[in-house]
Amino acid sequence: MSELAPAPQHLSARVLGLAQLGLIVLDINQHIVMWNQWMASRSGKSAHRVLGQDLFDLYGELRGQRLEQAVLSAMQSNLPQTLSPALNPSPFPLYPAGSWGGERVEQAVSVTPFNEGKERYCLIEVSDISTIVGRERQLRSQAEQLRAQSYVDGLTGIANRRHFDVALDRELRRAMRNDGQLSLLLMDIDSFKAYNDHFGHQQGDACLSMVAEAFASMLQRPADLAARYGGEEFAAVLPDTSAEQAALHAETIRAKIASLNLAHSPKATKPHVTMSIGVATFDKDTLNDAAALLAAADSCLYAAKHAGRDCVIVYRGEQASAA
Ligand SMILES: Nc1nc2c(ncn2[C@@H]2O[C@H](COP(=O)(O)OP(=O)(O)OP(=O)(O)O)[C@@H](O)[C@H]2O)c(=O)[nH]1
Numbered sequence: 001m002s003e004l005a006p007a008p009q010h011l012s013a014r015v016l017g018l019a020q021l022g023l024i025v026l027d028i029n030q031h032i033v034m035w036n037q038w039m040a041s042r043s044g045k046s047a048h049r050v051l052g053q054d055l056f057d058l059y060g061e062l063r064g065q066r067l068e069q070a071v072l073s074a075m076q077s078n079l080p081q082t083l084s085p086a087l088n089p090s091p092f093p094l095y096p097a098g099s100w101g102g103e104r105v106e107q108a109v110s111v112t113p114f115n116e117g118k119e120r121y122c123l124i125e126v127s128d129i130s131t132i133v134g135r136e137r138q139l140r141s142q143a144e145q146l147r148a149q150s151y152v153d154g155l156t157g158i159a160n161r162r163h164f165d166v167a168l169d170r171e172l173r174r175a176m177r178n179d180g181q182l183s184l185l186l187m188d189i190d191s192f193k194a195y196n197d198h199f200g201h202q203q204g205d206a207c208l209s210m211v212a213e214a215f216a217s218m219l220q221r222p223a224d225l226a227a228r229y230g231g232e233e234f235a236a237v238l239p240d241t242s243a244e245q246a247a248l249h250a251e252t253i254r255a256k257i258a259s260l261n262l263a264h265s266p267k268a269t270k271p272h273v274t275m276s277i278g279v280a281t282f283d284k285d286t287l288n289d290a291a292a293l294l295a296a297a298d299s300c301l302y303a304a305k306h307a308g309r310d311c312v313i314v315y316r317g318e319q320a321s322a323a
Helices: 009-018 037-043 066-077 130-147 161-178 192-199 200-215 244-261 290-308
Strands: 022-027 032-035 079-083 107-116 119-129 182-189 226-232 233-239 276-281 313-314 321-323
Touching: 009 037, 022 037, 037 119, 037 313, 066 079, 066 107, 066 119, 079 276, 119 290, 161 182, 161 290, 182 192, 182 200, 182 244, 182 290, 200 226, 200 233, 200 244, 226 276, 233 244, 244 313, 276 290, 290 313
Parallel strands: 276 313
Antiparallel strands: 022 032, 022 119, 079 107, 107 119, 182 233, 182 276, 226 233, 313 321
């Protein structure tokens, strides 16, 4: 079997010149003994200029940083070191080849000690991970956008049912923990079928958007949540709000919707668009989960419809009463 001959020196030099990553070799004194073409074209410093210089004199900003510690530790322990790109983003001032200034190349850096004869050296490899980092950022921002969209109702722009469910569950648990107060409003546009039949579905959609906007603008506290519960139904989660306060709030919302004076179908009870509202308040013994609270608010909403619509009914035990 024939032995493989070592690569001739000119071949190694050519390969170093073609390498698509930065290669730096330091001697035991941290002086640069090798600096390949990739480093030269991204740093603006030719090998001729940097050979023999202390790397950390050349780049003062690296002094005392993780890279210097990694080099020292690699030289002492003879163990390779990898710098986390998240903790050490872009340590070298390197820029895309041919474009001076602008954004630094994102870098992944590893440090490998080695011995050659009696001498100890350290190889620093610098990879350009800008594309990967850019793609990661894009994916993260797309995921963030999707997450935000998945919580917003497409027609009205207020919170959707999923958001409502999450918020109600969170606030119920908070109320349980703190023995706090929490109220829920369920509201429904009156005779909306007649509205659609009279004005058409498209105008029906526009009406829903106007009502949603007006209703959401009435909720002032940051923790309050205005949501589209489904179809022509809306809901509000009101933390730290007693039954009396919620009843007042609901009455203000009802009056606000009526005051929009949106023309209704001649078949509706009133000449303008109105809303019926059911109110239920957390009670740690009886109304202490989402299903019970929703059922109580819904029974009040049903009672409001039966009481002639355009009114507020508050849940008071088994017997709902007008606000
Ligand atoms: N335009 C439009 N209409 C919707 C939407 N979602 C639900 N609706 C309509 O809302 C109407 C609700 O009708 P009903 O549940 O019969 O109730 P109502 O006519 O509002 O009568 P009351 O609730 O008893 O006052 C139906 O005609 C649905 O088609 C929507 O996204 N856009």
